[in-house]
Amino acid sequence: MSVELDVFVGNTTIMDEEVYQLWLDGHTVNDAVKVRMEGGVLDECEASADVLLSDTMDQYRTFQMCERLLYSPAKLANQLLFQIPPHRQAMLIERYYAFDDVFVREVLGKKLSKGTKKDLDDVSAKTGVTLKSCRRQFDNFKRVFKVVEELKGPLVENIRQHFLLSDKLARDYAAIVFFANNRFETGKRKLQYLTFQDFAFCAGQLINNWTVGAVGENNMVEDMDVDLDKEFLQELKELKILITDKDLLDQHKSLVCTALRGKTKAFNEMEANFKNLSRGLVNIAAKLTNTKDVRDFFIDLVEKFIEPCRSDRWTAADMRIYLTHYHNSAHILDTFKHQVVWDRYMGVVKSCIFKMYHD
């Protein structure tokens, strides 16, 4: 004796946001029922567990049928199968494309390939996100990656229009795509302390300043926001003069020290470390023509700059003031001709470091 078939179809598709979240989180129907029961939904409407099970199954089926449409959200608006009010469509899409920061942190910068997908069970075990949910999130990354790969124009805007996502989410996806494309190393132990949002911020900086599209001459080039501007990377080599030319280096140091004196407790350390730190930053710039070094950009920033500072117990304010003067003083060096490149480089590095330097 059993219910063999049990369906409920509304003219307006009925969707419970709570169940949707449970489904997205990869819970099985039975788990979802358990969670809902604990949530007390039964008490408020005098229903039994059977009713809850039946409702949950129905909703799960509906979501499964909708899932296909969510692959290309634009379809959701003009498909005829489900009558879903626009504000609910927006909710469905936004939630479907939402991701867990802990999960994305694990795959950030990795190649979105089958191999990575195979390792998702490890990620799942490590992060506590269900495998099903991991797969959905991973597939979302991959889908977005594939679509924007072939599109011209600004990355964030493309994602937003194509997937009908909110601005915030579109920016996050842009970061993910950017990281995946350039394969930035984010998994090293030294980088573990950084959150996805830290990286997303940096990605935004890089996209806005260092890519082909950032220059803004022709904004209809493929991958304009994904690939770094090669010319710019070449020009970065010129910055080497700041550390190779001894006069310049000393001059730079004295300018910075003059400005900083008395303004910070860490002044002594700053003075002592100036040459090291400056070499670190300029060397990072000079090496960026190598793809390998691009990948290590963040680890280099941490190793060459952030760690030394942290071991000297700089505060965030120290960091801010130091970098500001370090950056600005270069303008006063009369033999230093590469002001434009320097600004483009330091602007980004500065804000990245600010973001990455946690007290």
Next chain:
Amino acid sequence: MPGKLKAKIVAGRHLPVMDRASDLTDAFVEVKFGNTTFKTDVCPKSLNPQWNSEWFKFEVDDEDLQDEPLQITVLDHDTYSANDAIGKVYIDIDPLLCSEAASVISGWFPIYDTIHGIRGEINVLVKVDLFNDLNRFRQSSCGVKFFCTTSIPRCYRVAMVHGFVEELVVNEDPEYQWIDRIRTPRASNEARQRLISLMSGELQRKIGLKVLEMGGNAVVGYLQCFDLEGESGLVVRAIGTACTLDKLSSGAAASINTHMHPNTAPASNACNSPSKDGKEPVFTEDLPSSSGPPTPFRALPTTSSSPPPFSPSKPCSRQSSSSDTDLSLTPKTGMGSGGSAGKEAGPLKTLLRQQTQTALEQREFPFFTLTSFPPGFLVHVGGVVSARSVKLLDRIHNPDEPETRDAWWEEIRQEIKSHAKALGCHAVVGYSESTSICEEVCILSASGTAAILNPRYMRDGCLDIGSSDHRFEEPSPPSCGFCHIPYDELNMPFPAQLTYCYHCRRQKVPDVLFTTIDLPPEAAVTGQGCLIQARLCRLKKKAQGEVNATAISNLLPFMEYELHTQLMNKLKLRSMNALFGLRIQISVGENMLLGLASATGVYLTALPAPGGIQIAGKTPGDLSNEHHILAIQKRINDTIAKNKELYQINPPELTEEAVGSPIPEPRQRSRLFRSHSESSDELSELDLSHGKKDAFVLEIDDTDAVEDIHSLLTDAPTPTGFYSCNTEIMPGIYNWTSGLQMFTSVRVFRLSNANLTNQGLNKIFTDLCENLLKSLYFKLRSMIPCCLCHLNFTVAVPEEELIQVAVTAVAMTFDKDQSQEKPGDRAMTKGGSENEEQLQFPLELCAESTSANNQPSAKIPGTVSLLTPAAKIYQNHLITIPPAGLQESTNVSSRAPSVDYGSFADRCSTWLELLRLKAHTIRRGSVKTSRRTQSLARSVSSSERCSPLPEGRSRSLRSTRSFGGSSVTVVKMTPLSFLPGTRIVKYLGIINMFFIRETTSLREEGGVSGFLHSFIAEVFAMVRAHVAALGGNAVVSYSMKECVFMENPNKNQAQCLINVSGDAVIFVRDTDQEATPAQMNTGQTCNSGTDGAT
């Protein structure tokens, strides 16, 4: 000849990938009408092809235009092999043939494949140029409007109601043709879909012709069904009510009711009403001589001039016997009205009646498929009449001669007609027909409500009559008028307990009223109504052919009887006294019969308060038993009290005056009976049944009875904030807001336990229905406070151990604060056609007709409560018709005020043994009621209820937020004839669609549930798309008429057939000034509340 059909294929989108190699599709389109086919160019390598074809023109007969659908096939071009079909779209162009409906069909249609479901969409443009054809002998009936709505469509005024139209066409079912063995499932499904589409078109055309013949221009309450008779063929049949409708200029609220007319020529079978011309009783010719002057002593239908269709052998019950008497009517009427009523009513009425009668009798079947009527149309309601017959199916040899099926229905209708006569009524309203088929056995059922109608609607030349008519209207029908008995109180067709109407105090009313119609808008109710269901399973032995048919025939009366008892008990338990929208469905399976009766119970203010239920033990000595009984009694009393509170039934306190003497005088009783041989026996037994209305006693004498009582109490109350009913709207709730959610839910239950008892089965079935309801409440909890309206259950036994229940209904929100009040402005309640509702409640306290109460009431045989079922049982009879068929016919009649097994059993000597056990389970007791004194309390309460509200306060003006972006027209669907808070400005034509879906990869599609879920969603999508293409934004009177589901999990296969219908309309919000028809994109209808249903 006259018609040029033009079609243009614009574009496609979301097409499936047909070429794996390129992940693309080379699509082209074939457009076919009749035997002509056009093709578009191939649009290579695109999933979103733009064809932008030329106009394909078809020059065709209008006959074809009506019958044929436009068939659009999307294919994938393949250079080397056969082109692959992607899917099809069938477009019914009927709406284009009527000038008042749609003028163009334009929009995106889902491309449907019977194996894969929806596969992308196609944008099509269709137009028709129609030339006038004045040929009198034409075979087409273009221009006749069809409405599924079972009331006068809003935005029309009815000039005349012509009456019943029916038609039936038969064919071989392609699924069972030899060729089916060699063709693909897809080809077979498509052949079937096409055939049914053709047959529907043909049927509609033929009915249209009949309507034109009658002088009408529309069919209202059009109900089309088909019977899949398997091997023996495919029957498509339809019934409806022919009318002449005038379009109201939108906005101008011409009151529909204004004139309705009396008998039109064709229509004249009808009415009894004051005849202006005939001052004297005019008896129709067919009146049997027996119908003499109305004397109290007239033995009614002595004259068993039974018409041919009835076998003489039929043991007659009162009802059936009455059938023979078309005649009894006249005489009775005189009496009926006479009783206590003012003089003015008496003679006048008689005249009225006679005239109506003549009018109605001239027509073959004075049936009306309408369930709600313009004010004044319905004069009195007699009760439910129904008939069933069991037939053996035989192969249809010649599709052009559907005579056999016609004859079957003819018989049933005759029977219904005669039952109505027996109730003193000349017409049947709320009429419907249905079938249930299992293998070669078919149960045909018909039911309706016997009624007396106002003839003005059926007569010609209403205008001139109008003037003379007014005098009859003067005593304008009180809101309680329809409750008054139409039959002669001294010569009642069945014993009922009569009292003076609690509203007007002038006329007699029964203590309980059952009907198949909606609650008349003018009716006064106390508190809210609720859904009442009786459910029943009966096992039967597996058998073949005639044996099987006989077994079923024998079971039917018992089932009807028990369903009836259950309904009655549940009604009492809820302290209500009337049922509306009663629908009794009996489904046959190989080894069981399922019965499901649904209705909406209400407390009609005009009817007496129902008595309670008393439990009596069989063995008074046994203490423990007695204790048990006390406990049960307490539970019942508690439940009644709780229900009263729940439904807010606080009838005005009336100190009851004695109604009816306990024992009918013998003389009176004798009048009750016809001169049939059995009558004398019945007579003597009747005494057992007498009782008072307060004395509804259930006797517990065996476990069955305990079970029964148990099941009585197991119906879970609806959760707080919810109401439910199966009628259009909930009696007692008037301030709907715009939240709306139509849904369909289907459940199939597998019985794995081989040896089930009837009780066990009943419990399972009851639980199934109850759980389904609970699930619905849960699903829709976000809409609270809301009411599930038009809850329409359909049960079936698709296979031996399966029970299928399907429900379609709509959840509507209302404003809780004002639910008690009846707003003065009705427009907000209903679709804004002000005309429809003129619900002013007569506030005036009916001047009580003084003496009336005391005296006559004593004479009323209040005690003799004979239950209908008893009557039914008698009609069991067997007719062998030529192709070896079995017929059984039962008559569920009317209102049985109460149930009495005792008299029933005794009279049915044949079934005596069988019934013995039950015989005493329920018996009326006799408890004295106190004398009723006229209390005015009532009036107070009623005036409160009527206080008009400032308009708009209750109207929910949910802002229509538009979210932009979406390009898909939002289409609302509802099984009701209106959308709350809106005005229907145009009817675009009928939607009648039939789909088959089949799969050979059931598991992959999510099992049976996944399969059916997506199919139902697809059907909704296709309905919406068609409506949107017609320029509409809603479907009203939507119903799923058929949902046949078959599975074979072992083979990983399943198949499902669905038939849906409704009326495509354009509505505008009450708040919107001008009609914004056509495609109203997006937000328009998405108001937050509605769709927000989570």
